[in-house]
Amino acid sequence: MTTSSLSPETAAAHWAKSRSLMITSLVIWFVFSFGIHFFAKALNGIVIFGFPMGFYMAAQGSLIVFVWLIFWYAKRQNQIDEEFGVAEDK
Amino acid sequence: MQGDFTSNLGRVYTFYTGGFASFVILLAILEQMGVPDQYIGYLFVFFTIAVYAGIGIMSRTAQVSEYYVAGRKVPAFYNGMATAADWMSAASFIGMAGTLYLQGYDGLAFILGWTGGYVLVATLIAPYLRKFGAYTVPDFLASRYGGKTARIVGVIILFNVSFFYLMAQLVGTGQISARLLGIPYETAVYIGLIGILVCSMMGGMRAVTWTQVAQYIVLIVAYLIPVVIMSAQSTGIPIPQIMYGQALQEITALEQSQEYLKGAVSHVTPFLNRDPLNFFALVFCLMVGTAALPHVLMRFFTTPSVREARVSVGWTLLFIFILYFTAPAYAAFAKLEVYSHVLGQSVATLEAAQQLPGWIYSYGKLGLVTICGATSATPEALFAACQGKVEVLNFANFRIAPDAVVMATPEIAGLPYVIAGLVAAGGFAAALSTADGLLLAMANGLSHDIYYRIIDPKASTKQRLIVARVLLVLTAILAAWVTVNLDPGTILPLVAWAFSLAASGLFAALVLGVLWKRCNTPGAIAGMIVGFGLCMTYLLVSRYFPEFGLDSMGMTVNLNAAGKPVITPEALQQLRDAVAAAVASGDAAAIAKAELALHNRLINNVGWFSVANLSCGLFGIPASFVVMIVVSLLTKAPSQEMQDFIDQLRVPGGGEMMDKEGGAAIAH
Numbered sequence: 001m002t003t004s005s006l007s008p009e010t011a012a013a014h015w016a017k018s019r020s021l022m023i024t025s026l027v028i029w030f031v032f033s034f035g036i037h038f039f040a041k042a043l044n045g046i047v048i049f050g051f052p053m054g055f056y057m058a059a060q061g062s063l064i065v066f067v068w069l070i071f072w073y074a075k076r077q078n079q080i081d082e083e084f085g086v087a088e089d090k
Numbered sequence: 091m092q093g094d095f096t097s098n099l100g101r102v103y104t105f106y107t108g109g110f111a112s113f114v115i116l117l118a119i120l121e122q123m124g125v126p127d128q129y130i131g132y133l134f135v136f137f138t139i140a141v142y143a144g145i146g147i148m149s150r151t152a153q154v155s156e157y158y159v160a161g162r163k164v165p166a167f168y169n170g171m172a173t174a175a176d177w178m179s180a181a182s183f184i185g186m187a188g189t190l191y192l193q194g195y196d197g198l199a200f201i202l203g204w205t206g207g208y209v210l211v212a213t214l215i216a217p218y219l220r221k222f223g224a225y226t227v228p229d230f231l232a233s234r235y236g237g238k239t240a241r242i243v244g245v246i247i248l249f250n251v252s253f254f255y256l257m258a259q260l261v262g263t264g265q266i267s268a269r270l271l272g273i274p275y276e277t278a279v280y281i282g283l284i285g286i287l288v289c290s291m292m293g294g295m296r297a298v299t300w301t302q303v304a305q306y307i308v309l310i311v312a313y314l315i316p317v318v319i320m321s322a323q324s325t326g327i328p329i330p331q332i333m334y335g336q337a338l339q340e341i342t343a344l345e346q347s348q349e350y351l352k353g354a355v356s357h358v359t360p361f362l363n364r365d366p367l368n369f370f371a372l373v374f375c376l377m378v379g380t381a382a383l384p385h386v387l388m389r390f391f392t393t394p395s396v397r398e399a400r401v402s403v404g405w406t407l408l409f410i411f412i413l414y415f416t417a418p419a420y421a422a423f424a425k426l427e428v429y430s431h432v433l434g435q436s437v438a439t440l441e442a443a444q445q446l447p448g449w450i451y452s453y454g455k456l457g458l459v460t461i462c463g464a465t466s467a468t469p470e471a472l473f474a475a476c477q478g479k480v481e482v483l484n485f486a487n488f489r490i491a492p493d494a495v496v497m498a499t500p501e502i503a504g505l506p507y508v509i510a511g512l513v514a515a516g517g518f519a520a521a522l523s524t525a526d527g528l529l530l531a532m533a534n535g536l537s538h539d540i541y542y543r544i545i546d547p548k549a550s551t552k553q554r555l556i557v558a559r560v561l562l563v564l565t566a567i568l569a570a571w572v573t574v575n576l577d578p579g580t581i582l583p584l585v586a587w588a589f590s591l592a593a594s595g596l597f598a599a600l601v602l603g604v605l606w607k608r609c610n611t612p613g614a615i616a617g618m619i620v621g622f623g624l625c626m627t628y629l630l631v632s633r634y635f636p637e638f639g640l641d642s643m644g645m646t647v648n649l650n651a652a653g654k655p656v657i658t659p660e661a662l663q664q665l666r667d668a669v670a671a672a673v674a675s676g677d678a679a680a681i682a683k684a685e686l687a688l689h690n691r692l693i694n695n696v697g698w699f700s701v702a703n704l705s706c707g708l709f710g711i712p713a714s715f716v717v718m719i720v721v722s723l724l725t726k727a728p729s730q731e732m733q734d735f736i737d738q739l740r741v742p743g744g745g746e747m748m749d750k751e752g753g754a755a756i757a758h
Contacts, residue, residue, distance in 0.1 A: 041359070064411075
């Protein structure tokens with residue numbers, strides 16, 4: 001069992017900030033998982049390099065956003081942890 | 091020794107990759123010298139399994155934390171590779187491209203669903219489970235939700251989710267070797283079993299981790315090479331992921347202009363095979379399921395820190411992405427080949443001119459390609475089947491099994507057999523690496539959660555590791571035995587169920603455990619049981635008891651993507667009348683026959699709101715959340731101690747929280 005040196009105020013402030021990052025990430029996730037694909041038919045009207053854009057977004061575009069999103073989230077969350085002094089010892 | 095190993099990982103795996111490349115080149119030379127194909131195939135499979143076994147045995151361990159979580163020393167980058175291999179199964183490697191070939195845009199639901207879920211893993215689950223310091227997923231449930239009941243419910247769900255999935259990997263190894271190497275199916279299943287056991291038995295998670303990294307390298311190389319060469323051949327540029335745009339355009343042009351493609355649905359137009367509700371329901375269930383599969387989540391327990399666990403999810407998805415963004419290219423190139431070189435050929439000259447590509451016959455012999463209702467074994471057989479029926483080969487008379495798309499690509503591109511052997515080795519690596527992870531997740535659920543935490547908490551380290559290994563072997567043998575004795579056709583569809591089941595059973599409990607302090611033990615347990623139970627009921631009824639679903643559960647006949655019932659009311663009435671007539675006649679055999687006809691027609695075709703049973707999580711996931719919230723609010727709030735526990739969970743610093751030897755970190 002670890003001993004807690006965390007004050008309730010710090011914990012609350014850290015969690016508030018972490019939670020808003022979490023929500024931002026999930027909104028981006030939702031847009032690229034569902035939102036843009038609602039418009040797949042319309043997007044297919046645009047063709048780049050032979051790819052109809054609706055098809056492209058489901059086959060590659062959204063995937064690239066997901067990969068970027070996770071690395072970005074990891075970096076931002078780490079900054080928040082360091083800001084509140086709750087990151088792990090290096 | 092371990093320290094030396096982890097600091098030298100880059101060198102070790104670079105050397106390994108170089109060794110593997112030289113091995114492939116050596117086999118290519120042997121093939122040129124006239125060594126028969128079959129031996130090349132055997133060498134591929136046996137050599138790669140021997141290497142995995144070598145890694146597995148070198149990584150043997152007598153320490154509990156090494157056995158369960160690889161000593162928490164796996165750097166984010168390598169854990170990413172291992173998780174990617176753990177994740178990508180025989181279905182991803184062999185089946186994905188074929189699904190895309192058949193379903194076009196609508197198959198992309200799998201691509202989206204099986205990648206986007208990692209965003210949920212990274213933001214909602216992995217870092218918190220890593221911080222807690224669990225050995226297994228039920229460990230976390232037990233600590234957060236007070237003890238045995240939550241742990242047992244967790245283990246039961248884990249088993250239900252993982253067991254069929256494991257069997258499917260064994261089926262995968264059997265089919266790949268039967269088709270590409272000519273090894274009998276049953277023998278291949280047992281070879282696969284041995285391959286899995288040598289990798290995991292002596293070293294547990296530590297051994298599985300390092301073999302999975304090795305397996306990732308083999309599978310990704312094997313997946314990329316054939317399609318890269320094919321892209322270079324047909325477009326001049328070896329980047330299939332960009333160049334298949336051209337193929338898509340050509341396919342669309344053919345679909346619109348050629349009479350012989352009548353009936354082919356557009357490859358790029360959405361919602362022709364799945365209506366939008368089912369498309370997005372499937373994406374949703376696969377994503378949430380990803381974030382709740384125990385064999386994947388447990389991989390993130392092995393990183394040195396919470397920070398690395400988060401980054402590791404990013405690496406995982408990047409490594410998965412490399413395969414998944416290539417799969418649509420496979421599908422497009424294969425489809426273009428079929429549309430331009432197979433379909434549209436004149437039947438009259440079929441026998442004489444031999445104008446169809448050779449792969450049609452080699453895969454026809456295996457029963458994977460059917461033309462005019464006959465397997466395309468020889469030009470003569472095809473001619474006989476098609477003569478008088480059609481003038482030119484057309485879409486309606488051509489069938490290709492989804493599995494053939496990836497396997498036939500080397501031959502379509504005219505590559506030497508060594509590349510087909512490489513693909514077989516890649517498929518093997520994909521199946522074995524996933525099977526390792528699943529087997530370990532189940533065996534650990536038994537040995538750690540049931541034996542150690544519930545039956546004998548005083549067991550010594552030595553006893554625990556012996557029990558762990560015995561249970562591992564028993565689970566593996568049971569899975570192999572069931573696999574050999576069941577028809578593969580009944581096993582494979584069950585895999586996709588795993589995602590909805592895991593999502594409905596575990597996701598809410600894991601997420602609310604961190605996000606909502608008010609969530610308590612009765613709420614969590616009720617939510618898990620209701621979510622999992624509802625999803626399972628929906629699956630079982632629509633698959634095995636569809637008449638009951640129609641009569642007593644308010645289910646209706648599903649609508650297809652065009653909004654028409656898949657069975658017309660008249661056809662359904664006819665089948666029902668036939669049953670009634672048989673009952674009136676009193677002939678038992680006739681009743682059974684009529685009932686069976688009705689039953690077979692209804693299987694997988696009934697449901698609520700036309701939702702495919704694959705996506706039963708659409709009902710199970712919300713149900714588990716609602717029940718968890720309502721029951722929690724109606725019962726006592728968790729103790730102050732538990733609230734502090736959650737505060738601790740939410741910050742990375744302060745070390746792991748699970749008491750190493752005792753049990754849950756806090757008293758309840």
